Amino acid sequence: MSALRRKLGDEYQVVSTSASGGGLPPPRSAPRGKRQRFVDKNGRCNVQHGNLGGETSRYLSDLFTTLVDLKWRWNLFIFILTYTVAWLFMASMWWVIAYMRGDLNKAHDDSYTPCVANVYNFPSAFLFFIETEATIGYGYRYITDKCPEGIILFLFQSILGSIVDAFLIGCMFIKMSQPKKRAETLMFSEHAAISMRDGKLTLMFRVGNLRNSHMVSAQIRCKLLKSRQTPEGEFLPLDQLELDVGFSTGADQLFLVSPLTICHVIDAKSPFYELSQRSMRSEQFEIVVILEGIVETTGMTCQARTSYTEDEVLWGHRFFPVISLEEGFFKVDYSQFHATFEVPTPPYSVKEQEEMLLMSSPLIPPAVSNSKERNNSVECLDGLDEVGTKLPSKLQKITGRDDFPKKLLRMSSTTSEKAYSMGDLPMKLQRISSVPGNSEEKLGSKTTKMMSDPMSQSVAELPPKLQKLSGGGGRMEGNLPPKLRKMNSDRFT
Template structure:
């Protein structure tokens, strides 16, 4: 008997995935609903696929130097590391040209101290002046070889400034977001049934519009899988992925917060589940948000996930909105993740 889940056949069919026939073992193509994570990852990984900050827990090895995208790395690295790398490149280039002036000997520049650290520092600071087109004038090249080195450094300086300026502009102009996710998802009574809820908020002062949400439920199941021709089916523990239908999957405006709700009806893959079952099946909730930044009119994407241990049962979110004395609506970001317990049968709607 193939395990499909607890009351989830109708929900799978409505989401565009064919329900599993319990009388028929699954073939490998039937298991190809893994969101692009790959069958090996879906079957073998016991850690979360998505970290809370949206990064993936998949590491690619032996990719080689051809896999290095310097431009992409400089765009996505943190601002602190970006300026450190920029400073190291600047110092390295000047040190290289300083070594070239030093090798040319005492006749290369108009003022050359005796050999040693003093000479190298004099060459280094002359390189800095040349690289930045400062030109104090008290030191200048005195040989043809030195003139050629100055010419090469001036050319490299032009390219370096252009590249650094372009990358800096690209970093400032690329769309960024600070979509905040509640620390926990809650499962509680809702409109006569139960519902899974979590809350999101825009953490930037700029506005987001046309926000849409896509939520996928993932857990391990014991499934009968067809083997090679001539062999019998075998029972395997495989991770499956099910899109969750949402009460509202899209909002046009996003000035406050949004509580994303999945009603747990008989067709839901969460129907009949419990915290213990979700823990045992290593359940994970994968969330993808897409929106348009109103200031730049560019698309932004935000990702996060909730493990079974981050899903709180019989709880609801506390109110996050209030009004001041003038009647203006206020949203308290600090209360984004505040929850409270609810009794069975009590509505969890905030």
Template sequence: MSTQREDQIIDTYYTSVHTLGRKKGKEGKRLRYMQKDGRFLVAFQKPPGDWGPYLIDIFTTLIEIRWRMMLLVFSLSYILSWIFFGLCYWLIAYIHGDTQSVDNNPCVENVRGFTGAFLFSMETQATIGYGNRGMTENCIGAIIVVTIHDVFSCLLDTIVIGIVVAKMASARKRAQTVGFSSCTVVNLRNRVLCLSWRLGDFRGNHILDGEIRAHLVRYVKQKMGSVVMLHQDLDLENPHVVLATPTTIIHKLTPGSPLYRMGPDDLQEENFELVVSFTYNGDSTGMLHQTRMCYTPADIRWGQRFQNILKEGKRHYKVDYALFNETTWVSVPMLCAEAYDRQRRHANEGNSFLPSLTGNEHIYWLLLFAS
């Protein structure tokens, strides 16, 4: 019996066709493009058995796999190498006759069987040297194998140590100490409606240079369940920031903004994701890091602003990160930026005719004149 597939094919502008997995039991809930922690819910479909990209860049593959898988791979690499060289030493002892007679001069002292050969292989690679087994001058072949074994053990130790250090110093861990606010707010700044969100370094290392980027991701469904991803860049007032203290990223809702015609009521019906990222160099390691965050229309708080968290002390500026995500209400017109600009122009021109308003818009129109 054929089963109905629950994956959706997504065609992007840049590459490719990839699939987004749908969570079971949530048929009615739209699948997100990116989660709050910055992980993309994208699963690439590849031909069966196509491991080429992972084997070509094996160093990156080992860094990206989970710790338990990495420890399993490293343990197997040591054990298999001990077994392989143990078989080589046992084969040399067998050809030389060390396994049949104990009276001849052996190639390796106290290696008369596979068990002794395996222990000698492990002692050689781990440089333990218990003293019971040792290489003699009777077999040039055994001396060559020991030399190759020593070089291989140094190479394997270097690879293991390098990958472990790189994995521990992964940029993902540092990115978790730099974060965005859990929501965005819309308020007035110099009589211009602006969308803003916060960025802060919770560790307090004072990142001195970084770049902020933001773009809007929309979904356009097509036939056969395919989805086209549309990306629109957002112009930011301060894309380059000095993160010595928490900063507020501002996007003005001007005619060039994709949010220019969206009001608080329109956001309830819109379906998009605001993907923001902060790229910077770590001051301790010099490595390039990136922190990502995703906001949906439900995360946009219209008519609110972030509470002040920076205060001046006697010797230092004090930052209260307990208020990092806290907001408070402010007086903001409950209409889109396009309608707000149109009413401002009418007010500046001195027109006595007021546009037809309903509901709360009457109140905010009066607030507009009062400001």
């Protein structure tokens, strides 16, 4: 059961954040077997090269790098062995010269001048070589001018000793100052977490620098190692996919002064687009994190690595804050560097969330289509403006003023509303209403006038008695004889 620490004064209170009721811990899944990792948590790659055949000679061509890459015990063994063999060989050369000249038998003869004074056995020859090589110079053993071969051997000894010292001491210095040791003070969180951040499902992990010296130009990258099969049937056991941790926005360039939370937004371009809390139990993948930068003190490039398997990715968790403001500085609490707590997180993948959102969203409202139609009408009127500008001057005068398209635009806004009513009018009225500049009042007055003209003409043609009957305010048909009714109805029709 995860717990959240709430700060109260100078103390913390543990608050349960478990989703299960009754304070019971959530059920745990069955433990899996030991996962074979491609990269260990300390950054070491579990890869061994075998069946090289004749390619092993390439290691000797780059002997210096081979010695640097060896383990410390083998470096120390080669260091001691090389110096011991070189010293014994050179001491033997001095002893051979003394033996061939007969200096060993006449060492105590004061009247004889040997090649090397006071060298009468192998230990004395070895001591002379050590004094010469280490430039100690006790003054008891020295080369005389009666031994040209000794002078040549002395020059050879000086050159060979400088080469051996430069090679072995340089190898040991490079191995001791390797940036791998600097990577030991770069920390990664033990687990990665998946939760919502800024409204998006995000994969997060934390990095930190334990030293006060900075990492210059620090950059972080992530690789997803997962086996897959291509459509052609080829099986890729360790296919590497790139996880975007801010390459497009520059967020992968780190100012690593305090611990930072690295985020990978899970979207349609992410390899985790279809990953959900349920499917993660059956997935097998490994996230390799690579942090690179230049060591500020030495200027050497340092690389730190770690990895997270599917068992080390916590769904619905978030990291504890570790930075607090003190008196005049910011304090980092590394005791909470690896700690996480549970937060409400949907157990669905991003793909499932988008599908549910599309299913729950309503259809496109009519206002959208109306706006499209208005845009189309405006585009048509813009086209009319262009056509009008291309007409001759006489035709432009006939078409009217410059604001003619604008009037059409205002009239077109009410065209859809009048379409149904205009369809019921006679053709003559429709033609009259289509003339620009006729308002609704004019149209209504003309309509009533035209409807009343046939009635007035028909009444005027009646006899005087019938005209008196029609002017009485009532309906004429009710007082006419049947024959006149029929004649009147034939005239109206």
